[in-house]
Amino acid sequence: MKVLGVVVEYNPFHNGHLYHLTEAKSICDADFTVAVMSGNFTQRGEPAIVDKFARTEIALRCGVDLVLELPCVYAVQDAGGFAFGAISSLAATRVVTDIAFGSESADLEALEKIASILVEQPPSYLRFLHEELKKGHSFPNARRIALMRYVAYEKLFDPSTLKITKRSNDILGLEYIVNAKKLGLKTTFHVIKRIGSDYRDENFKGTFSSASAIRRKIKEGDFESAKKALPDESYSIIMREMDAGRGPVFYEDMEKLILGTFRTMTRDELNEFAGFNEGLDQRFVYYAVRSGTVQEFLESVKAKRFTFSRLRRLSVYPILKMRKKLVEESNEKGPQYLRVLGFNEKGRQLLQLIKRLAPIPIVTNASNYLNISKKATKKERYEHFEPDLFKDQFELDIRATNVHSIFFTNSEERSYERDMRLGPVIIVSKPWNRHN
Amino acid sequence: MKVLGVVVEYNPFHNGHLYHLTEAKSICDADFTVAVMSGNFTQRGEPAIVDKFARTEIALRCGVDLVLELPCVYAVQDAGGFAFGAISSLAATRVVTDIAFGSESADLEALEKIASILVEQPPSYLRFLHEELKKGHSFPNARRIALMRYVAYEKLFDPSTLKITKRSNDILGLEYIVNAKKLGLKTTFHVIKRIGSDYRDENFKGTFSSASAIRRKIKEGDFESAKKALPDESYSIIMREMDAGRGPVFYEDMEKLILGTFRTMTRDELNEFAGFNEGLDQRFVYYAVRSGTVQEFLESVKAKRFTFSRLRRLSVYPILKMRKKLVEESNEKGPQYLRVLGFNEKGRQLLQLIKRLAPIPIVTNASNYLNISKKATKKERYEHFEPDLFKDQFELDIRATNVHSIFFTNSEERSYERDMRLGPVIIVSKPWNRHN
Numbered sequence: 009m010k011v012l013g014v015v016v017e018y019n020p021f022h023n024g025h026l027y028h029l030t031e032a033k034s035i036c037d038a039d040f041t042v043a044v045m046s047g048n049f050t051q052r053g054e055p056a057i058v059d060k061f062a063r064t065e066i067a068l069r070c071g072v073d074l075v076l077e078l079p080c081v082y083a084v085q086d087a088g089g090f091a092f093g094a095i096s097s098l099a100a101t102r103v104v105t106d107i108a109f110g111s112e113s114a115d116l117e118a119l120e121k122i123a124s125i126l127v128e129q130p131p132s133y134l135r136f137l138h139e140e141l142k143k144g145h146s147f148p149n150a151r152r153i154a155l156m157r158y159v160a161y162e163k164l165f166d167p168s169t170l171k172i173t174k175r176s177n178d179i180l181g182l183e184y185i186v187n188a189k190k191l192g193l194k195t196t197f198h199v200i201k202r203i204g205s206d207y208r209d210e211n212f213k214g215t216f217s218s219a220s221a222i223r224r225k226i227k228e229g230d231f232e233s234a235k236k237a238l239p240d241e242s243y244s245i246i247m248r249e250m251d252a253g254r255g256p257v258f259y260e261d262m263e264k265l266i267l268g269t270f271r272t273m274t275r276d277e278l279n280e281f282a283g284f285n286e287g288l289d290q291r292f293v294y295y296a297v298r299s300g301t302v303q304e305f306l307e308s309v310k311a312k313r314f315t316f317s318r319l320r321r322l323s324v325y326p327i328l329k330m331r332k333k334l335v336e337e338s339n340e341k342g343p344q345y346l347r348v349l350g351f352n353e354k355g356r357q358l359l360q361l362i363k364r365l366a367p368i369p370i371v372t373n374a375s376n377y378l379n380i381s382k383k384a385t386k387k388e389r390y391e392h393f394e395p396d397l398f399k400d401q402f403e404l405d406i407r408a409t410n411v412h413s414i415f416f417t418n419s420e421e422r423s424y425e426r427d428m429r430l431g432p433v434i435i436v437s438k439p440w441n442r443h444n
Numbered sequence: 445m446k447v448l449g450v451v452v453e454y455n456p457f458h459n460g461h462l463y464h465l466t467e468a469k470s471i472c473d474a475d476f477t478v479a480v481m482s483g484n485f486t487q488r489g490e491p492a493i494v495d496k497f498a499r500t501e502i503a504l505r506c507g508v509d510l511v512l513e514l515p516c517v518y519a520v521q522d523a524g525g526f527a528f529g530a531i532s533s534l535a536a537t538r539v540v541t542d543i544a545f546g547s548e549s550a551d552l553e554a555l556e557k558i559a560s561i562l563v564e565q566p567p568s569y570l571r572f573l574h575e576e577l578k579k580g581h582s583f584p585n586a587r588r589i590a591l592m593r594y595v596a597y598e599k600l601f602d603p604s605t606l607k608i609t610k611r612s613n614d615i616l617g618l619e620y621i622v623n624a625k626k627l628g629l630k631t632t633f634h635v636i637k638r639i640g641s642d643y644r645d646e647n648f649k650g651t652f653s654s655a656s657a658i659r660r661k662i663k664e665g666d667f668e669s670a671k672k673a674l675p676d677e678s679y680s681i682i683m684r685e686m687d688a689g690r691g692p693v694f695y696e697d698m699e700k701l702i703l704g705t706f707r708t709m710t711r712d713e714l715n716e717f718a719g720f721n722e723g724l725d726q727r728f729v730y731y732a733v734r735s736g737t738v739q740e741f742l743e744s745v746k747a748k749r750f751t752f753s754r755l756r757r758l759s760v761y762p763i764l765k766m767r768k769k770l771v772e773e774s775n776e777k778g779p780q781y782l783r784v785l786g787f788n789e790k791g792r793q794l795l796q797l798i799k800r801l802a803p804i805p806i807v808t809n810a811s812n813y814l815n816i817s818k819k820a821t822k823k824e825r826y827e828h829f830e831p832d833l834f835k836d837q838f839e840l841d842i843r844a845t846n847v848h849s850i851f852f853t854n855s856e857e858r859s860y861e862r863d864m865r866l867g868p869v870i871i872v873s874k875p876w877n878r879h880n
Contacts (some may be wrong), residue, residue, distance in 0.1 A: 261700075264850055267858075268701040271846040272765055297846045300855030329708055410707045410733045414700055419736030422703075 012038035012111045013104035015094040017046045019056045021066045021242040022242045024203060024216050029071050031200045032108035042074040042104060044068055046083035046309045047405055048412035051090050054259040055322030057223050058249045061430055069241035074355035077347040079401045080408045081338045084321050084419060089339055091183030096342040099191055104367035106196045113172040114201035122155060123185040133158040144313045148179060170189045177202055220345045226256050253418020256274035261415040263302045269326050270296035272357060281325040282335035328408055334400045344398035347371045350433030375428045377402050448474035449540035451530040455484045455492045457502045457678040460652050465507050467636045468544035476794045478510040478540060479503055480533045482519035482732035483841055484848035487526050489756030491848045493659050494691040497866055498681055500786035505677035510791035513783040515837045516844045517774045520757050525775055527619030535627055538801035542632045545617045549608040550637035555797040557601060558591060559621040569594040581750045584615060613638055662692050689854020697851040699738045705762050706732035717761040718771035764844055767829045770836045783807045786869030804829060811864045813838050
C-alpha cells in the first residue's frame with residue numbers, strides 16, 4: 009500500500025496545486041493521499057484568505073483523501089520549524105510511504121547531498137555559516153553562501169548546484185529531507201518540477217499564477233481573473249465563503265490590531281514571545297509608534313538580514329501568543345496530536361489505520377480536546393505524550409481561528425467559535441458536481 | 445486672588461460647557477481659570493473624538509487660562525477614582541481657591557450633607573450598602589438606596605433629597621466634595637445648574653445638546669447640526685482636525701483591537717488589570733469569542749449590576765495596560781505630576797506661581813519626562829514624590845495617546861508620536877478672530 013503525503017497551505021488551492029497533486033499521485037502510484045495543511049495563519053505570517061475548513065473542503069474536492077492540520081506553532085515558523093512540524097506530523101501517521109514536494113530545480117540528488125551536509129554539520133561548514141551571519145546576511149542567504157564555500161573547500165561537488173538553495177520551494181524541500189533524515193524516516197521523496205510562476209511572483213500569469221498573485225486579484229475584486237487560475241471546485245467554494253461573509257481575510261485587515269499590540273508593549277513583554285532576537289525587540293517597539301500603516305511598520309523594521317516573511321510572522325506572534333517556551337518545546341518534542349480537518353470515504357479508512365498506529369492522539373472533534381488529552385495520558389502507546397504541551401499547542405490553534413474570524417466581513421460569522429462548533433469536513437458524496 | 449478650578453472632558457467643548465464656564469467665572473469672580481481635563485480616553489471608556497491638544501486649544505480659545513491633563517489612570521476610572529485624581533490635581537496646584545461643577549439639582553447644601561455621610565461612613569450606612577450590593581445592584585444604585593435607608597433610619601433629613609444621587613453630574617459633584625473633604629481642602633465649591641439635556645441624552649436638542657448627541661451627529665457626518673451646538677471656536681478646530689485626518693475617533697473604531705485583545709487572553713492574564721472582579725474576567729473572556737461586534741460584546745457581558753460605562757472602561761484596560769497595581773497605588777498616593785497641556789498669557793503667569801508651590805513636579809515638555817523625574821527625586825519640596833509611580837502613570841498617558849492616534853484617518857498623522865513631539869498649546873494672540 010502506497011500512501012502519499014504532501015505538505016501544503018492551499019492559500020488558495022490553484023491550478024498549480026492541482027497539477028502538483030495529480031502528478032505526485034501518479035508518480036508514486038498512491039492508494040491514498042494525506043495532506044498536512046496550515047490552519048488559519050500561514051508561513052508568511054498572514055491570515056489565510058479563507059478559513060481552514062473551507063480550504064479543507066477544496067482540498068478534498070480536488071483529490072486529497074485526508075487533511076490534517078499543521079499545528080499553528082509550526083505553521084507560522086521559518087522553513088526549518090515549519091518542515092519539522094510537517095514531517096513529524098506525516099511521520100506520526102505511521103502510514104505515509106512517500107512524500108512529494110514542488111521544486112524549482114527538481115534535482116532530488118542535489119537536495120539529498122546538501123541535506124546530508126546540513127544534518128551532519130561538519131565544523132568547517134559551521135565556521136563558514138558563522139562568518140556569513142556575522143556579515144549581516146539573512147539566515148537563508150548566509151547558509152547558501154556557507155554551503156557554497158564548504159562545497160568548494162572540500163571539493164565535494166560542483167558548487168553551482170547550490171544555486172538551488174536560493175528558491176523557496178527548494179529551500180522547503182531541503183528542510184523536508186533534512187528533517188526526515190533527522191527523524192530516521194524511510195519515506196521515499198519525490199520532486200515535482202514547479203510549473204508557472206514562482207510563489208513570490210505577484211504578477212498574475214493566467215492559468216498558472218502564484219497564490220499571492222491570485223490573492224491580489226481577489227483583493228482587487230477581480231474575480232474573473234482569479235477564476236482562470238483556480239480549479240472550479242476551489243473557485244466555487246471561495247465564492248461561497250465570500251458570499252457568506254467569511255472572508256476574504258488579508259494581512260492588512262489586521263493593521264489596527266497589530267499597531268495597537270506593538271504600541272503598547274515594552275521590549276521585556278515582547279521578549280516573552282519567540283524570535284525577537286538580534287535587536288528585533290527594540291526595532292519593533294521603536295517603529296510601532298512611528299508607523300501609520302503595517303506596510304510602513306514592516307518596512308521600517310526591515311534590515312538586510314531580515315526577510316519580510318520573518319518580520320510578518322513576528323508581527324503576529326504577540327497576538328497569537330507564540331511564546332518562546334512553547335516554540336522551543338515544540339521544536340524539541342514535536343506535535344502532540346494529529347488534528348483531522350476533513351476526509352472522504354478513502355480518508356476515513358486511512359484514518360482508522362492511523363488511529364491504531366499513531367504515537368500521538370488523533371483529534372477529530374476539537375471541542376473534546378481536554379478529554380482526549382486526559383485519555384491519552386493513560387494510553388501506553390503514547391509513551392512520549394506531554395499533556396501540557398498538547399494543551400498549549402492546541403489552544404494556539406484555537407486562538408488562531410478566533411483571531412482569524414474577527415476579520416470576516418459578516419459580523420454574525422465572526423462570533424461563531426468555529427473550532428469548538430465545527431466538526432471535520434466529511435465528503436462522502438460522488439465527485440463534485442459542477443451543476444449543483 | 446481667586447483661582448477657579450474646573451474638571452472637564454470637553455469631548456467636545458459645546459455650548460453647555462461655554463455657559464457653565466462663563467457662569468462659574470462670573471459667580472466666583474475668578475482672576476484665573478484652570479481646567480483639569482481628561483486626555484485621549486474618557487470616563488466612558490472611549491477614545492476622545494479629537495485629541496487632547498486640539499481639545500486644549502478649544503478650551504483656551506473659549507476662556508480657560510491653563511489646561512492640565514488628568515492622568516489617564518484616573519480619567520478612565522469610575523466617578524470615585526476620577527474625582528480623586530481630578531481634585532488631587534487641583535489641590536496640587538496650591539492656587540485653586542474655588543471649584544465649580546455642573547449639577548442637575550444645583551443643591552449644594554444637600555450634596556454637602558450626603559458627602560459627610562460618605563466620608564464618615566457610619567456603620568449602619570455601610571451595613572445598608574453591603575445589603576444593597578448583595579441584591580445585585582450596580583454600585584451607584586446600591587449606594588443611593590443605602591443612603592436613602594440610612595437617612596430615613598437616622599431621621600437626618602428628608603430622604604427625597606437623595607434622588608439627586610441618581611444623576612451623573614450630581615454623582616460626580618458629590619465625589620468632588622467627598623474627595624475635597626478627605627484631602628482637607630478649604631476650597632469653596634459652587635454648583636452651576638445644568639441647562640439643556642442630560643449628558644446621557646443622545647437625542648440632539650439644538651443649541652444645548654449633550655456631548656454624546658453631538659458626537660453622534662459628527663459620526664453621521666451631519667456637521668451642520670453639530671455646528672448649532674458648538675461655539676465657533678470649537679467647531680472650527682474640530683473641522684480643522686478632521687480635515688487633517690486627525691479624527692474623528694470613535695469607540696467602534698477600536699472593534700478589531702478590542703476583540704483581538706480579549707479573544708487571546710486568559711482569565712489569569714486579564715486579572716493583571718484593574719477591575720475584572722465579580723466574575724467579569726470570566727464574562728469578558730467567554731463572550732469575546734462569541735461576539736462579532738464590540739456592541740454585541742458589551743451587551744453580552746452586561747448584567748444588572750454593571751453599567752455600560754464600566755464595561756466600556758474595562759474593555760480598554762488591557763489595551764492601555766491599566767494594571768491593578770498601578771490603579772491601586774495611584775488611588776492611594778495621588779497623581780505624581782501636573783502635565784501642562786496648554787495656557788494663554790494669564791495661564792503662563794499662573795503656571796509660574798504653581799511651579800513654586802506644587803508638591804509634585806510640573807511636566808511641560810513631555811519628551812523630557814525621565815529627566816524631570818530624576819530632578820524631582822532630589823527636590824526637598826517633593827518629599828512624597830514616587831519616581832516609579834510617576835513613570836508608570838506618565839507612560840500610561842503616552843500609551844493612551846499612541847493608541848488613540850492609530851485611529852486617525854490620515855495614516856501620516858498616526859505615526860506622529862504626539863506626546864513626545866508636541867509641546868503645550870500656547871495662545872498668546874488676541875482673542876479668537878472669527879474671520880481668520
